[in-house]
Amino acid sequence: xxxxxxxVIEKLSNKPLQKWEYPLKLIINSELHMKAMxxxxxxxxxxxxxxxxxxxxxxxxxxxxxxxxxxxxEKVRVYLTEKQNGxxxxxxxNEILHILSEEIDTFNSSATEFKFTPDYxxxxxxxxxxxxxxxxxxxxxxxxxxxDPVEYLGEMRGGFLVLFKHLYLQVAQEKAAAITLCGLLSxxxxxxxxxxxxYRIVDDMRGKIPHFHSKPALKTKILLDxxxxxxxxxxxxxxxxxxxxxxxxxQWWIKHYxxxxxxxGEPSRLVQLAMIELSALIICIDQTTQEVTQSISPEQExxxxxxxxxxxxxxxxxxxEIDATELRDLGGVQQVKDVHxxxxxxxxxxxxxxxxxxxxxxxxxxVSAMDQWERKPYDIVFKNLAGCTEQCPFCHEQCDxxxxxxxxxxxxxxxxxRPKCLRGYRGVFTQEMSLSLCTFSVASDSKFxxxxxxxxxxxxKKYRVFYPHWAIPADKSFEASSFxxxxxxxxxxxxxELFHMKETxxxxxxxxxxWDCVRNDLERMY
Numbered sequence: 116x117x118x119x120x121x122x123v124i125e126k127l128s129n130k131p132l133q134k135w136e137y138p139l140k141l142i143i144n145s146e147l148h149m150k151a152m153x154x155x156x157x158x159x160x161x162x163x164x165x166x167x168x169x170x171x172x173x174x175x176x177x178x179x180x181x182x183x184x185x186x187x188x189e190k191v192r193v194y195l196t197e198k199q200n201g202x203x204x205x206x207x208x209n210e211i212l213h214i215l216s217e218e219i220d221t222f223n224s225s226a227t228e229f230k231f232t233p234d235y236x237x238x239x240x241x242x243x244x245x246x247x248x249x250x251x252x253x254x255x256x257x258x259x260x261x262x263d264p265v266e267y268l269g270e271m272r273g274g275f276l277v278l279f280k281h282l283y284l285q286v287a288q289e290k291a292a293a294i295t296l297c298g299l300l301s302x303x304x305x306x307x308x309x310x311x312x313x314y315r316i317v318d319d320m321r322g323k324i325p326h327f328h329s330k331p332a333l334k335t336k337i338l339l340d341x342x343x344x345x346x347x348x349x350x351x352x353x354x355x356x357x358x359x360x361x362x363x364x365x366q367w368w369i370k371h372y373x374x375x376x377x378x379x380g381e382p383s384r385l386v387q388l389a390m391i392e393l394s395a396l397i398i399c400i401d402q403t404t405q406e407v408t409q410s411i412s413p414e415q416e417x418x419x420x421x422x423x424x425x426x427x428x429x430x431x432x433x434x435x436e437i438d439a440t441e442l443r444d445l446g447g448v449q450q451v452k453d454v455h456x457x458x459x460x461x462x463x464x465x466x467x468x469x470x471x472x473x474x475x476x477x478x479x480x481x482v483s484a485m486d487q488w489e490r491k492p493y494d495i496v497f498k499n500l501a502g503c504t505e506q507c508p509f510c511h512e513q514c515d516x517x518x519x520x521x522x523x524x525x526x527x528x529x530x531x532x533r534p535k536c537l538r539g540y541r542g543v544f545t546q547e548m549s550l551s552l553c554t555f556s557v558a559s560d561s562k563f564x565x566x567x568x569x570x571x572x573x574x575x576k577k578y579r580v581f582y583p584h585w586a587i588p589a590d591k592s593f594e595a596s597s598f599x600x601x602x603x604x605x606x607x608x609x610x611x612e613l614f615h616m617k618e619t620x621x622x623x624x625x626x627x628x629x630w631d632c633v634r635n636d637l638e639r640m641y
Contacts, residue, residue: 187218191243195250202258203251274298289453293460297468303437308392315388316492320376330500335640337368346630351609358537361513362504370493377482389476397469403430408458508582509553511538526586533599539614547619558589600625601633
């Protein structure tokens with residue numbers, strides 16, 4: 116991996132690797148965090164356009180560059196997370212560097228003020244590869260353990276020991292076979308409970324939490340909670356996240372509501388749901404054992420344990436995953452003659468198994484562990500509720516559609532737009548925050564300019580030239596909701612600092628709004 120990475124980085128930089136040899140070793144051999152790379156102006160160069168207009172460096176530019184760096188490294192982290200359950204492949208390095216190259220090329224091709232230098236490309240590549248190294252080593256170690264027969268025998272040691280003891284003490288073969296089968300079922304049950312638990316949690320929340328019924332209900336609930344936070348302790352952190360990155364804000368709140376729901380009760384709702392799922396599986400297995408046993412005729416002279424296990428396995432397919440090889444091995448070493456006694460022992464073993472697993476859930480299952488699950492309940496809720504995450508180009512209100520693939524048949528739209536200053540829009544010359552709504556602007560003769568228009572003034576009425584997939588109604592009579600008016604009037608300073616704008620005159624009507632009235636308006640919507 117070291118050698119392969121070195122060759123690729125040298126190819127990227129078009130410079131001898133000796134220039135990067137020390138920082139590369141430092142990065143690869145240190146404990147790295149993905150945000151360890153801090154920006155310096157040496158990584159940037161101004162574009163020809165910026166030079167002509169007398170461009171000067173500012174904290175805002177460095178902040179944008181740092182933000183882009185963090186976004187690129189986050190994509191690398193997401194890529195590594197997607198690959199973590201497999202084995203390491205040398206092509207992963209190429210793919211990581213391809214992600215970096217593509218992101219940087221895309222940024223540089225559209226940049227108007229500054230571009231990233233080749234030195235930046237090499238440094239961020241070394242940072243990402245240094246972080247990836249430990250992940251690749253973990254992947255390789257995990258994959259090795261899966262294929263290691265010694266590891267497998269170690270996992271099965273308990274089952275083999277139990278079987279040996281029963282054979283040594285000349286316990287009936289039927290009971291030994293039943294105990295061994297329950298041992299195999301224990302592993303499958305734990306895996307199936309964890310695999311199904313997320314969906315059971317989601318169904319439980321849909322039935323008990325009103326704001327998980329629809330996207331508008333969820334957003335209204337979030338605004339209520341943000342407003343309560345602001346009113347109680349003036350904590351602007353979650354409000355700022357909602358304004359700057361509504362998708363990330365939705366994810367945070369959905370996770371918060373999920374953890375809150377799963378933590379309630381004693382034992383916690385999470386443990387309760389795990390026990391419900393386990394009991395449903397135990398009942399299913401118990402019914403299956405009886406069905407298989409009853410299918411065997413009492414007049415049948417010879418009984419085949421392999422036949423019983425094969426039928427048992429077939430009936431449980433789709434409900435519980437059991438290793439067919441382990442079942443065949445069990446049939447090869449056991450000689451069961453009394454199928455009904457065997458069936459009774461299996462049922463007794465299932466009762467003990469259920470009690471044992473429930474005790475484990477009580478002692479070890481915790482809400483914080485959901486971050487490690489393959490299927491996370493809050494990710495499922497977000498996928499089902501968030502829908503289209505596109506935002507209005509002027510005020511950043513999210514598209515109302517729950518189908519994220521509704522374009523091009525239906526354009527993006529939002530029923531309620533908000534003051535454009537909550538997106539950072541301000542007067543070009545005065546830099547004063549803009550209080551008008553998008554619906555008013557597209558009905559007026561005013562103009563806008565931004566990076567998309569290459570900072571050239573463009574009529575709001577013709578916004579579809581640049582934003583063809585959005586439908587914003589032209590109506591000067593629309594008003595912002597009382598929540599946005601209250602927020603702008605009472606938290607002006609925080610908004611100005613967030614978007615680096617200057618204050619403008621706020622309508623007296625907005626200043627007179629009180630949180631109690633605003634909350635009542637939101638609750639009526641909710």
